Amino acid sequence: MSTPLLVMKFGGTSVGSPEAIARAVGLVAEQARQRPVAVVVSAMSQVTNRLLATLEAGEQGDAEAVESNLAALQRAHLATCAELLPQDRAGGVSARIDEILDSFARVARGMLLLRERPPRAVDEAAPTGERIAALLVSEALAAFGVSAKSVSGTDLIVTDATFDGANPFLEETAAKASAALQPMLDEGVVPIITGYSAATREGIPTTLGRGGSDFSASIIAAALRAGELWIWTDVDGILSCDPAIADDARLLADVTYNEAAELSYNGAKVLHPRTLAPLAELEIPVHIKNSFHPERPGTRIFNHRVEQPGVRAITSLSGVALISIEASGLSLSGAQLMARALECAAHAKVEVLLMTRSSFRQNFCMLVRSEDVAAVLDRLREELALELAHGYLHPIEVDHSVGLLAAVGEGMRGTPGLAGRLFTAISKRHVNIIAIAQGSSELTIAIVVNEQDLRTAVSAIHSECRLGRGVSATQRAGSERS
Ligand code: ASP
Ligand code: MG
Secondary structure, rough: OOOOOOEEEOOOHHHOOOHHHHHHHHHHHHHHOOOOOEEEEOOOOOHHHHHHHHHHHHOOHHHHHHHHHHHHHHHHHHHHHHHOOOOOHHHHHHHHHHHHHHHHHHHHHHHHHHHOOOHHHHHHHHHHHHHHHHHHHHHHHHHHHEEEEEOHHHHHOOOOOOOOOOEEOOOHHHHHHHHHOOOOOOOOOOOEEEEEEEOOOOOEEEEEOOOHHHHHHHHHHOOOOOOOOEEEEEOOEEOOOOOOOOOOOOOOEEHHHHHHHHHHHHHOOOOOOOOOOOOOOOOOOOEEEEOOOOOOEEEEEEEOOOOOOOOOOOEEEEEEEEEEEEOOOOOOOOHHHHHHHHHHHHHHOOOOEEEEEEEEOEEEEEEEEHOOOOOOOOHHHOHHHHHOOOOOOOEEEEEEEEEEEEEEHHHHHOOOOOHHHHHHHHHHHOOOOEEEEEEEOEEEEEEHHHHHHHHHHHHHHHHHHHOOOOOOOHHHHHHOOO
């Protein structure tokens, strides 16, 4: 059998400077000597923010901001090109960077003219940073003696037409991506793929949403049935807690797909929340590594039995809001009310992060991201207009000052007393618990507290469960049983 493919994804900071790109190139070259490799790149750090800000400035009619952003984008990329590449290559590549930026500039100036920012045009222009990064990486590899070619995600990943967060069709993508990439791989060429970008069946460009190039990499890895996916980033891997909250946060060497997915869904920033879905089913292992310190072990994500009982990591999310709905009498069916509310969220394409219900007083609440509140409320007020007008429902309440924390671990399953310990630890620090949820998979206990108490609650659980460094696994296990 031929050697399985390795997909390597480099995040924004891992290609964020000439030195970083040179390091990335070294890492790719080392692997490409041993096995087939495909690379997925993000834009250089901050570039996507700047591109999107330029388009917003266009919509607002701010010509000065548009032009100064365009100039800054050009300066930064050309400087990187000049520093990264040998002179004989840099000239031609600079001209191609200018071409890529010119087509972006046309879109931005068009928006300026129309004072409009159509989502379809945004998705076409947004992956400009990825296009340049893929060009720079492939040219730097070629200069290094590794044959490489940049490939656009629009030619590989097939999605629906949900702009700024498109959903991939995996089977069609597998066919399209292998038809495009397999011949290159067979010839020993390393494809350098633009992350974040995709296209519909009709070829209309889409994006996978902010931070979506992790998802691009996992879609490509699944499509090509890769042996492994390595995600190169600027942190050591998945930690037991945000190190800005607990300075003794510990690096987790191995986590399961479920644990990693729960952690990223509930606020851990290492991975885009959708990354793991295409991989888990095919059991393609993921290795998260720090491109600034490639010698460090990183975190491996794969299916395995978790020996350690109890919580493995704790994560938190702010910028969320709790929407509460309460019937004023018992004349409305709680279940129907919840069904209608969920329908509203689904229609508004809003993700409900947590939902809880008290059964006697017909009251329930949904946690959503702050930026989604207006969209859900509009739908809810429309859907429940009659009930609200006639007083069957209390006015819908929204609490913006909340935060979510989640304790995650496969070993939480069937550990009695765990929830009690978490709640006690939080209450000892005088933090009030607003809502609680645990799914029957028992993988996560999610707790809503006041936003200002979030850090206190997270660090309380981190130390109660002895997740920090300097605690051995046996001590942790012992403490879980005590
Ligand atoms: N460059 C895109 C962003 O900043 C995609 C990514 O980096 O994952 O959102
Ligand atoms: Mg990212």
